[in-house]
Amino acid sequence: FEELPALQTIRLDREDICTIGRLGRLPGIHSLYLQRNRIGKIENLDCFPNLQFLSLAGNCIRKVENLQPLQHLRFLDLSQNQIQTLDADELPRSLRLLDLTGNECTHQPGYRELVLGALPHLLQLDAQPLHGCVDPAPDEKQEEKHCSSSEDSDDESFSELSAPFTAGKGAQTE
Template sequence: MEHTAVFRILANANLVKQYLKLFQQNGVDDETITELNENHLEEMGIFNKAHRDLILQCRDNLSNEEFPINTQLEEEKKETHGPQNPITIAMLLKSSNVSTRSKALSNDNFLRKLIMAELSDKNIDSIQCLDNCPRLQVLYLNSNKINAIENIEMLSSLRILSLENNLISRLSGLSNLSHLEKLHLDRNCIQKIEGLENLNELTELHCNRQNIRVPLEFDENSIVGISPNLRILSLCGNKIEDISLLWYLDKAEEIDLSENQIQMGEDFIKALSCMNYLKILNLSGNPIVRRPKYRDEVILSNYSIQELDGKTILGNEREYLLRLHGKGRAPVKKETKKGIDLAVVGNRFNKNK
């Protein structure tokens, strides 16, 4: 290491102990150091202007021979591996308004205390360096070029993860995120909802408009795993045909399955009848909505739905359909008072003996 140009520059500036590790973490080598300017150094976490100026001066004092740049090799790397833009320490420091941090707080300590990181629109193609942020709770990585969910297993405190508009084709690497509450995966290339069996605290799953040619599928273990607390499920525009496994989601309150290929059938009725807490359901843009009396069938299959395809279900609408089909009034949950069960029917109370 002592023979590298980076080390010699920092040695000449008498700043090896302060910044050598920082340069290594950010992937600065003898080639990339020639491209650094004052703004780059500040983004890396070198906030002392005198230090920045000294590093650049020592860099410029070295002759061009100290920085052998093999242009042909660089072109071969680009052709073979493509551009590499992982998450860096500098990105993490900049993601949370580092200008307000205490100057006495080191970069390492600052990252250890980091709770939220906004890394959207950074042209990132791989997830790295997050092991420096063990307390991270909110992570936004939208609109990048990430093709795999990796290197986040150590983020056991993560509660919100957003990876919208990337190139992810498979759900993996999430098994250790047992406290995750919200997962946003819109506009990727995911073909199957899987790898979620340990996310039993998940309350929201958004996986809309995947860039796929086949219907989105469901892994049963994953659906069972997220069922205890899932309240919002959004899967519009995914060519979905089979929703039989969704009957496990009996605690769901809002489901968007619009713009898929769902049709009326026994599996659909079974799934719908099990969702006793469902309030909002969107099936617009599916073949099922073209079925005569579709709305009536849905209302009669689930007594808790309050809004269907953006239109409110009025109480008298449901009561009319129930009477029309000879099903009486919609059942109301029982309440217990002084040891006596009371079944509520309309405005009358009847004792159950």
């Protein structure tokens, strides 16, 4: 991978991967697809300092950890794993979309409040837009639009978002 400086996306979904091995620094990677594998632990992602899109759906992950170094991460899909409890301090504050559906942690008391308190820029949680973070109806005043930020301009470059974030886990083809 180090010999491909223009590489921006790595797709290793459905490859029967058990661990995320240590790689050399890959600053050009912004999207990493690792869904539908057998990964048991989130680790060794600090080699992707500019990662913005990460899908780890459908693995065997039990704990949310080692994500703090990913300060540019905007989209995180951890759905359909084995996460029992959530430590929201392990989530990067830069997240805009987070999906934890299919994990036991979504049933813990105060789950939504915990996540919303920890992630000030979050626009979507578990495939549901957050109240006040959607465009107003056409007849409503434009100044009532909520959750806009100067960081929003970075989100426009993602072809991954042309379809719903949670749709087609592992089944996308190019």
